[in-house]
Amino acid sequence: MLRQVEGSKAVAAAVAACRPQVICAYPISPQTHIVEELSRLVKAGELTGCEYVNVESEFAAMSGAIGASAVGARSYTATSSQGLLYMVEAVYNASGMGMPIVMTVANRAIGAPINIWNDHGDTMSQRDSGWIQLYASSNQEAADLHPQAFAIAEELSVPVMVCMDGFVLTHATEGIDVLDAAGVDAFLPPFEPRQLLDPDEPVSIGSMVGPDAFTEVRYLAHLRQLEALEVIPRVAEQFAARFGRDSGGLLRAYRTEGAETVVVALGSVFGTLQDVVDAERDEGVRVGLLGVTSFRPFPYAALAAALAGARRVVVIERALAVGAGGIVSGDVRLALAGTGIDQRTVIAGLGGRPVTTTSLRELLGRAVRGELPGLTFLDLDTAVVERELARLHPSARKVPS
Amino acid sequence: MSATPVKFYQVGSFAVGNRLLDPELRSAQSEQDRANSLTSGHRACQGCGEALGARYVLDAAMRASGGRMVTVNATGCLEVFSTPFPETSWRVAWLHSLFGNAPAVATGVAAGLRATGKQDVRVVAQGGDGATVDIGFACLSGMFERNDDVLAVCYDNGGYMNTGVQRSGATPPAARTMTTQAVGEHPGNAFGQGKDVPRIAMAHEIPYVATATVADLRDLEAKVEKAMGMHGARYLHVLVPCPLGWGSAAKDTVRIARLATESGYFPVFEAERGEVTSVRPIRHQVPVEEYLALQNRYAHLFSPVRRDDVIDRLQAMADRNIARYGLLEEAHS
Numbered sequence: 180m181l182r183q184v185e186g187s188k189a190v191a192a193a194v195a196a197c198r199p200q201v202i203c204a205y206p207i208s209p210q211t212h213i214v215e216e217l218s219r220l221v222k223a224g225e226l227t228g229c230e231y232v233n234v235e236s237e238f239a240a241m242s243g244a245i246g247a248s249a250v251g252a253r254s255y256t257a258t259s260s261q262g263l264l265y266m267v268e269a270v271y272n273a274s275g276m277g278m279p280i281v282m283t284v285a286n287r288a289i290g291a292p293i294n295i296w297n298d299h300g301d302t303m304s305q306r307d308s309g310w311i312q313l314y315a316s317s318n319q320e321a322a323d324l325h326p327q328a329f330a331i332a333e334e335l336s337v338p339v340m341v342c343m344d345g346f347v348l349t350h351a352t353e354g355i356d357v358l359d360a361a362g363v364d365a366f367l368p369p370f371e372p373r374q375l376l377d378p379d380e381p382v383s384i385g386s387m388v389g390p391d392a393f394t395e396v397r398y399l400a401h402l403r404q405l406e407a408l409e410v411i412p413r414v415a416e417q418f419a420a421r422f423g424r425d426s427g428g429l430l431r432a433y434r435t436e437g438a439e440t441v442v443v444a445l446g447s448v449f450g451t452l453q454d455v456v457d458a459e460r461d462e463g464v465r466v467g468l469l470g471v472t473s474f475r476p477f478p479y480a481a482l483a484a485a486l487a488g489a490r491r492v493v494v495i496e497r498a499l500a501v502g503a504g505g506i507v508s509g510d511v512r513l514a515l516a517g518t519g520i521d522q523r524t525v526i527a528g529l530g531g532r533p534v535t536t537t538s539l540r541e542l543l544g545r546a547v548r549g550e551l552p553g554l555t556f557l558d559l560d561t562a563v564v565e566r567e568l569a570r571l572h573p574s575a576r577k578v579p580s
Numbered sequence: 581m582s583a584t585p586v587k588f589y590q591v592g593s594f595a596v597g598n599r600l601l602d603p604e605l606r607s608a609q610s611e612q613d614r615a616n617s618l619t620s621g622h623r624a625c626q627g628c629g630e631a632l633g634a635r636y637v638l639d640a641a642m643r644a645s646g647g648r649m650v651t652v653n654a655t656g657c658l659e660v661f662s663t664p665f666p667e668t669s670w671r672v673a674w675l676h677s678l679f680g681n682a683p684a685v686a687t688g689v690a691a692g693l694r695a696t697g698k699q700d701v702r703v704v705a706q707g708g709d710g711a712t713v714d715i716g717f718a719c720l721s722g723m724f725e726r727n728d729d730v731l732a733v734c735y736d737n738g739g740y741m742n743t744g745v746q747r748s749g750a751t752p753p754a755a756r757t758m759t760t761q762a763v764g765e766h767p768g769n770a771f772g773q774g775k776d777v778p779r780i781a782m783a784h785e786i787p788y789v790a791t792a793t794v795a796d797l798r799d800l801e802a803k804v805e806k807a808m809g810m811h812g813a814r815y816l817h818v819l820v821p822c823p824l825g826w827g828s829a830a831k832d833t834v835r836i837a838r839l840a841t842e843s844g845y846f847p848v849f850e851a852e853r854g855e856v857t858s859v860r861p862i863r864h865q866v867p868v869e870e871y872l873a874l875q876n877r878y879a880h881l882f883s884p885v886r887r888d889d890v891i892d893r894l895q896a897m898a899d900r901n902i903a904r905y906g907l908l909e910e911a912h913s
Contacts, residue, residue: 200695201688230691234684235722242681242719246652246688249675252695254688272677376650376673376689378701385653385676386663 181354186318187212193322196363199255201247203240207262209345210285237262241269248278260287274309279332285345296531299497316449323426344447404476429478431470438467491521527557615642622669623661627830629820640801644808654707655679657742680715683723686730706733709750724784737822745825762880781815785854788814795837827876839871844898
């Protein structure tokens with residue numbers, strides 16, 4: 180049954196339905212509503228058997244989750260932006276030790292300049308951290324991804340980040356089918372850890388590994404992520420069978436059949452792009468949309484298959500690799516290597532700038548006409564840039580178009 | 581867990597009189613079925629105070645907890661010399677995560693144990709002074725402030741020894757390290773810096789704070805036992821001489837630790853809920869100089885020019901400890 184509920188609260192309910200045993204909480208916007216709601220659920224006795232720990236930093240939050248996971252407790256935390264960066268050392272440590280922690284990241288820009296609004300700069304910085312990264316295209320999917328994330332994490336002993344756009348999703352109230360424990364119990368089995376810090380069978384976890392075995396440890400982690408390429412769609416199918424909803428998986432295709440131009444995107448802009456594709460299709464323009472749900476592991480083969488019929492691909496990215504351009508684009512390029520499919524990158528929505536249907540339709544028009552350069556910054560205010568450049572370099576420099 | 585057969589060369593204080601004591605007074609090390617938590621074959625330097633301290637702390641904690649215990653270790657010498665993959669010297673359940681997060685990991689471990697119905701399993705977090713007073717200090721203070729059920733142990737050798745002897749927030753004034761070298765007008769570490777973490781721990785008003793050294797291992801064991809008999813956040817700060825970093829002879833580790841306490845330079849005391857409850861009185865007071873003279877990290881205070889000005893300042897620090905804790909008074913506990 181659909182309920183009008185804020186995205187954060189739907190996610191908190193979904194997390195609670197997964198019966199986490201330890202939650203380490205530290206506030207940061209725009210994630211805070213999630214841990215606030217979980218705090219309430221624990222205090223109110225609606226989430227039982229759970230230790231809710233208010234820690235002193237995100238670094239401690241992830242460290243606490245590591246400790247709890249090591250003794251076999253299902254562990255959860257949530258963060259955003261600077262908080263994710265503050266815990267980075269522990270983020271890598273969690274994946275290195277194979278702790279199946281689930282963390283929600285309410286995507287937010289990274290400063291300086293400080294900015295609390297949405298983009299994907301935070302989680303993209305953790306691209307190579309060894310975590311599985313799943314991006315939610317809607318609040319329903321954000322909620323649904325949590326039981327799936329625990330299932331995937333615990334089957335593979337790999338931590339999973341569920342990435343949902345800050346404010347755009349976390350603070351949006353809409354009709355959501357809110358998960359409950361009774362429903363999730365039938366989907367998500369209890370946590371059975373692969374290794375356990377246990378006085379009855381003492382083991383040493385986290386020993387120092389030298390050049391003789393370090394490559395092998397990393398290679399095995401890589402293999403587990405490749406295995407996830409099979410586990411993620413299977414878990415999504417199981418979820419669909421149980422809940423009747425198509426959430427999760429590797430990719431999300433929308434009207435790609437017969438599309439000459441396909442837009443590739445991550446996160447909530449998928450919804451806006453659906454409207455754009457509908458409008459273009461109504462006018463006979465053959466465009467389609469492909470959402471990337473699983474960014475790590477990256478589904479190279481599935482993406483190549485999904486784009487096989489396209490002539491051109493436009494990758495819309497909510498993050499920027501300064502000095503290089505797109506981040507997701509590099510993976511798409513690898514997936515499409517040798518196909519001859521034209522590929523363009525668009526940087527959009529940095530620091531919460533709205534990505535509007537008007538701008539996207541204008542952009543798609545240029546793409547279809549072959550007028551789009553390799554790298555475009557959507558809605559860039561060139562007057563501001565020109566003025567600043569003129570101030571810095573009085574010898575008048577033009578902004579590259 | 582099953583007991584490890586005690587090896588002859590590992591008998592410790594078993595050989596030196598414990599057998600004459602009543603069984604309940606005997607050292608954990610005197611027991612043939614002791615846990616051997618940190619067992620032989622590890623790669624610590626000769627005379628390592630930290631290895632000695634950790635063995636006594638964990639064996640005492642294992643005895644006190646009936647073997648129902650897990651350990652969280654910070655990065656550092658203790659971690660590196662004990663667990664070069666695929667070997668381990670630990671016979672306790674042991675987890676190493678990072679340099680700066682052992683108290684927070686221990687918080688998570690304690691929470692996880694409660695949530696999974698294993699409240700009987702106790703948690704010990706341990707690390708060196710760098711991990712405790714510097715990089716992990718926020719996590720330590722957070723764990724104290726929440727009063728999590730963790731015993732945090734700091735093995736204080738006054739510097740970053742694992743990385744080659746650099747200054748930490750626990751390096752004493754005038755001591756030379758590779759980042760406070762014995763050159764210039766004010767050789768060695770600066771005066772007026774450094775953290776007194778036992779007193780900072782007391783300010784958190786946690787159930788138990790104690791200091792100890794490897795010169796009095798029965799005292800160390802007794803404090804571990806007492807700490808393990810309590811719940812909530814507890815802190816034990818153990819002075820562990822480091823032959824490498826201190827430039828001392830391996831055979832002098834225990835002697836130097838004793839001189840540190842007998843000079844008053846390192847006060848040994850217990851505190852509960854922020855109040856000092858007992859001190860180890862000085863038995864035969866010695867000038868600080870005797871403590872300094874055995875360590876090359878202070879060699880620049882004696883040669884080529886004797887620096888009485890600096891030695892006097894260090895003596896004044898010892899005198900202040902003696903006054904603050906009443907180290908020359910009769911034992912009052």
